[in-house]
Amino acid sequence: MQKLKNKLVCGLWLVMAISSVHAENVEESSVFKDFSTSGTVSFLTDYYSRGYSQTEGDPAIQGTLRIDHDSGLYAQIFASNSELDIGSSIELDYYLGYDYLVNDHFKLNIQYGDINYPGSDKSLTDADYEEYSIAATGMSLLTEDDALNFTFYYSPEYFFNTGKMLRYEASYNYPIAKNWNTYAQVGYNKFSSHDAYDVLWATDQEDSYYDYKVGGNYNYNDFIFDLYYVDSNINKDLTYADDAVIFSITKEF
Template structure:
C-alpha cells in the first residue's frame, strides 16, 4: 500500500516545487520560442524536506519550452523509491519582470506516477505563485486534492539568496506544509527549512545542502515513511543545463 504523503521537494523544484530543482540555459530562439533542458544527479531526492528515495541517489532531468511573451511549459522527471519508481511533473505558467528588482511567476503543476497506472491516487494537481524582490522570494502551492486523495493542502515558503566570494551562492529556505488531516502524529502541518551552497564550475552546477523538518522520527514512521526520511539530511548534487 502506498503511504499517504510518501512524496512530500526541486525545486523546486520543478518551479515552486519546481522545481525543486534545476536552472536551464536559453537555447536558440525560433519565432519567439526557445527550448532548453537540464539533467542532474543528486545523492537524495528531497521533496519539501522529505526523502522520496529513502536516502538513495536520484537521476533527474527535464525540458522547458519558453516564449518571449513570458509563457512557458515543461516536463521534469526523477526516480523515486516507493510503490512507484518514476515521477513525472508537467507544468505550464507565466512569468514576467515588472522592473529589474521585481518579478513574478504563476502556473499549474501536475504530478504523475506512470509506473503505477492501476492506482492513480498518487497523481495530483497544484496551482502555484511566487514573487521575487531582489534576492527575496515568497510563494505558495495549493492543491484541492492532494497526494493519495488527502484533501486540501497549502505549501508556503520564503527563500533568500546571498552572493558569496569566489562565485559561491548561499540560499536560506523556510517553508510550511499545511494538510487537510493529521498525518504526522496529531499534526496536520509541518515546517521545513534548509541551507544550500552552490557554485558553477566549467559549466556544471555543484550544490551542497542541509535540510531538516520538525517531524519526529516516530511520527515520520507512523505516517508510512522510513524513520530517517524526515530527519536532517545533507545532499550533494551535480547539474548541467543544455
C-alpha cells in the same frame, strides 16, 4: 526497478540531445524566433523535497526540459527516479506557467503543475495530484544578483486523495563571491485534517509541519555543484524524514 532507472537515465540523455539539436534549428527558423529551450541533468545523493526523502536516502538522477516564449509563457517537464513504495519508481511532472517582469527588481510568477507517478499500484489510492502556485521575487535588493522569493502553493486534492494542501515557502539566495552562492529556504505545509496528516506521516497528532534547507553552490562552465543541509519536523519515527546533508551536480544546457 533497476531496468526502469536505466531507462530513465537513457531518456534524460536523449532529451538533452534532442533539445540541443532543436536549439540549433530554432536559431535558423524565424517561425520559432520567439521561443527558447533550456534544460538540466542532475545527479543527487538523495532526492529530498519538502521535508522528506523521496528515494529513501538513495541517490537520484533527474532531468528538466523547458520551453520559453518571449511573452513570459513557458512549459516544463521534470523527471526523476523515486522510491515511495507505491509501485512506481518514476516521478514525471508537467508544468505550465507565466513569468512577468514588473521591473529590474521585481518579478511575478503563476504556475500549474501536474505531478505523476507512472506505473503506480492501481489498488492504492491515487498518488497523482495537481498543484497551483503564485510567486513574487525581489532581485538585487541588498547586493547585485541576490534574490528573495515568496511562493504560495495550493493543491485541491493532494497525494493519496488527502484533500487540500497549502504550502508557504520563502527563500533567499546571496552571492558571496564570483560563481559562489549561499542560500536558505523554509517552508510551512498545512493539510486538510489530522486524519489526512496521519495517512501521509503516520501520526494524527498534527496537521502541519515545517521544513528548511541551508546550503551553497559553485557554478563552473554550465555545471552547478551544490551542498546543503535539510531537515523538517515530520514524524521522526519515519526514517525517510531524517535530516540529511546532500550533494548534487547539475549540468545546464
